[in-house]
Amino acid sequence: xxxxxxxxxxxxxxxxxxxxxxxxxxxxxxxxxxxxxxxxxxxxxxxxxxxxxxxxxxxxxxxxxxxxxxxxxxxxxxxxxxxxxxxxxxxxxxxxxxxxxxxxxxxxxxxxxxxxxxxxxxxxxxxxxxxxxxxxxxxxxxxxxxxxxxxxxxxxxxxxxxxxxxxxxxxxxxxxxxxxxxxxxxxxxxxxxxxxxxx
Amino acid sequence: xxxxxxxxxxxxxxxxxxxxxxxxxxxxxxxxxxxxxxxxxxxxxxxxxxxxxxxxxxxxxxxxxxxxxxxxxxxxxxxxxxxxxxxxxxxxxxxxxxxxxxxxxxxxxxxxxxxxxxxxxxxxxxxxxxxxxxxxxxxxxxxxxxxxxxxxxxxxxxxxxxxxxxxxxxxxxxxxxxxxxxxxxxxxxxxxxxxxxxxxxxxxxxxxxxxxxxxxxxxxxxxxxxxxxxxxxxxxxxxxxxxxxxxxxxxxxxxxxxxxxxxxxxxxxxxxxxxxxxxxxxxxxxxxxxxxxxxxxxxxxxxxxxxxxxxxxxxxxxxxxxxxxxxxxxxxxxxxxxxxxxxxxxxxxxxxxxxxxxxxxxxxx
Numbered sequence: 001x002x003x004x005x006x007x008x009x010x011x012x013x014x015x016x017x018x019x020x021x022x023x024x025x026x027x028x029x030x031x032x033x034x035x036x037x038x039x040x041x042x043x044x045x046x047x048x049x050x051x052x053x054x055x056x057x058x059x060x061x062x063x064x065x066x067x068x069x070x071x072x073x074x075x076x077x078x079x080x081x082x083x084x085x086x087x088x089x090x091x092x093x094x095x096x097x098x099x100x101x102x103x104x105x106x107x108x109x110x111x112x113x114x115x116x117x118x119x120x121x122x123x124x125x126x127x128x129x130x131x132x133x134x135x136x137x138x139x140x141x142x143x144x145x146x147x148x149x150x151x152x153x154x155x156x157x158x159x160x161x162x163x164x165x166x167x168x169x170x171x172x173x174x175x176x177x178x179x180x181x182x183x184x185x186x187x188x189x190x191x192x193x194x195x196x197x198x199x
Numbered sequence: 200x201x202x203x204x205x206x207x208x209x210x211x212x213x214x215x216x217x218x219x220x221x222x223x224x225x226x227x228x229x230x231x232x233x234x235x236x237x238x239x240x241x242x243x244x245x246x247x248x249x250x251x252x253x254x255x256x257x258x259x260x261x262x263x264x265x266x267x268x269x270x271x272x273x274x275x276x277x278x279x280x281x282x283x284x285x286x287x288x289x290x291x292x293x294x295x296x297x298x299x300x301x302x303x304x305x306x307x308x309x310x311x312x313x314x315x316x317x318x319x320x321x322x323x324x325x326x327x328x329x330x331x332x333x334x335x336x337x338x339x340x341x342x343x344x345x346x347x348x349x350x351x352x353x354x355x356x357x358x359x360x361x362x363x364x365x366x367x368x369x370x371x372x373x374x375x376x377x378x379x380x381x382x383x384x385x386x387x388x389x390x391x392x393x394x395x396x397x398x399x400x401x402x403x404x405x406x407x408x409x410x411x412x413x414x415x416x417x418x419x420x421x422x423x424x425x426x427x428x429x430x431x432x433x434x435x436x437x438x439x440x441x442x443x444x445x446x447x448x449x450x451x452x453x454x455x456x457x458x459x460x461x462x463x464x465x466x467x468x469x470x471x472x473x474x475x476x477x478x479x480x481x482x483x484x485x486x487x488x489x490x491x492x493x494x495x496x497x498x499x500x501x502x503x504x505x506x507x508x509x510x511x512x513x514x515x516x517x518x519x520x521x522x523x524x525x526x527x528x529x530x531x532x533x534x535x536x537x538x539x540x541x542x543x544x545x546x547x548x549x550x551x552x553x554x555x556x557x558x559x560x561x562x563x564x
Binding site for chain 2: 131
C-alpha cells in the first residue's frame with residue numbers, strides 16, 4: 001500500500017467520523033465544529049486528487065467564512081433539545097425514506113459505469129498549475145454559465161438584504177461626513193465680557 | 200562518531216527520512232519565530248515606553264547584569280508557564296482548552312509558504328497566496344470558541360466583536376491580494392517577489408499603493424491590534440475573549456497574536472516591498488554587489504526581508520502608541536463602505552495598467 005493510499009484512508013476516515021459526529025452529537029455548537037472538521041478532512045482528500053485550488057477554496061470559503069457565520073447564529077440561539085427531539089418518531093418514516101432514496105442514488109452514481117473499476121488518470125506533471133487551468137476554463141469555455149451563476153448569487157444577496165432592510169423611526173444616526181466637516185465656529189461662541197469683581 | 204550518524208541515517212527508510220527533514224525544517228522556522236515573538240513583546244514595551252517618555256522594562260537581565268532589561272521576555276515566559284490554568288466552572292472544558300491551540304496553529308502554519316529568500320522556503324507551492332488566505336482565515340475559530348466556551352458575557356461579547364471584525368476585513372484583504380496576484384501574475388509568493396525585481400521603484404507598492412495601505416490597515420484589524428482592538432477593549436469588556444484564561448493558556452493567545460503580527464508584516468513586505476530583494480538594486484553599479492562581504496550585504500538576501508518585516512512591526516507598535524481606539528460601528532463602516540469599494544475600483548485600474556503594459560512594472564509580460 002503506497003503512502004498516498006494511507007493518506008487517503010486517513011482523511012476519508014476522518015471525514016466520515018466528522019460527518020457522523022455532526023448528526024449524533026447533542027450540542028449544536030459542537031455539531032457545527034464537527035462540520036468544520038469534516039470540511040477540513042475532505043479538503044485533504046481533494047488535495048490528494050490534485051485539486052488543490054478547490055481544496056484551498058473549500059477551506060477559505062466554507063471554513064473561514066460560512067461556518068463562522070453559522071457558528072455565530074448557533075451560539076446566539078438557545079436551542080431547546082427536548083423540543084427538537086419531540087417529533088423524532090413522527091418524522092422517522094419520512095427520514096428513512098429520504099435516506100434510502102439518497103443511498104440508492106449514491107450507489108447508482110458511485111457504483112455505476114462512471115465510477116466503476118477503471119484505472120486512475122495519470123498524475124499531471126508538477127508544473128501544471130491547477131489554478132491557471134481552472135481559471136482558463138472558467139473564463140473561456142464556461143464563461144456564460146460562470147457569469148450567470150455569479151449573477152444568480154448576486155440576486156440572492158440583494159434579495160436577502162432587501163428582505164431584512166427596514167426603516168425605523170426615532171433612531172439616531174451619525175453622519176461621519178458631517179462630523180468631519182464641523183468647524184470651531186459651529187460649536188464655540190466666544191463671548192467678550194468683563195470679569196466679575198470679587199466681593 | 201560522524202560515520203555512525205551517517206550510517207544510522209542511511210538505515211532509516213526514505214519516507215521517514217523525508218518526514219524527519221521536514222520536521223527539522225519546521226523547527227528551524229518555529230524556534231526563531233518564537234524568539235522573535237518574545238522579543239517583539241520586549242520591543243513593544245520599550246518602543247511605547249520611549250514614545251511616552253518612560254523607561255520600559257529595564258530590571259531583568261542576565262548573570263547579574265541588567266542589560267537594558269533584555270531578560271524580561273524570558274522571565275515573563277517562565278512566570279506564565281508556572282501559573283495555574285484556571286478553568287471556569289460553567290466552561291466547556293474541551294473547547295476551552297482547544298481554543299488557544301486553534302488560535303496559534305494557523306499563525307504558525309501559514310509560515311510554511313513564506314519565502315525568506317530566493318531558495319529558503321519550506322513548501323514552494325503553486326497556490327501559496329490562497330493557502331495563506333485560507334489558513335489565516337481559520338484563526339478566527341480560536342477567538343470565537345474561546346469566547347463561547349468560557350461561559351462568560353464579556354468573553355462572548357469580545358468573541359462576537361472580533362469574529363465580525365475579522366470576517367469583514369478579510370474581504371478587503373482578499374481583494375487587495377487579488378490586486379497583488381494580478382500584478383505578479385502568479386499565486387506563488389516567490390514568483391510575486393521575483394516579479395518585482397529591479398529596485399525600489401519596481402516594487403508593487405507604487406502601482407498598488409491604495410491596496411498596499413488597505414492591506415496593511417486590514418492586517419492590523421485582522422490581528423485585533425490597536426486601534427482596532429475592540430475585541431479586547433480593556434476599558435469596556437475587560438479583556439474580551441480571553442478574559443477567563445490564565446497561565447499558559449493565556450500566553451498561547453498572546454503568542455498567536457504576536458506571531459500573526461510578524462506574519463502579516465512579512466507578507467506585506469513580500470507582496471508590496473519586494474520581500475528579500477535589495478532596495479539598492481539599480482541604484483548601485485552591478486560591480487558593487489560583487490565585493491566580498493559588503494556585496495552580499497548590499498545584494499538580495501534574507502536580511503532585507505527581516506528589515507522590511509521589522510519596519511512594519513514598528514508601525515504596529517507606533518499605531519498602538521498613537522491612535523485612540525476606533526468605535527465598533529466606525530470599524531465596520533471603514534471596512535465595508537470604504538475599503539471594499541476602493542479595492543474593487545483599484546482592481547479595474549490595475550487591469551488597465553496591465554493591459555497598457557505600464558513600465559516599469561507591467562512591461563515585461
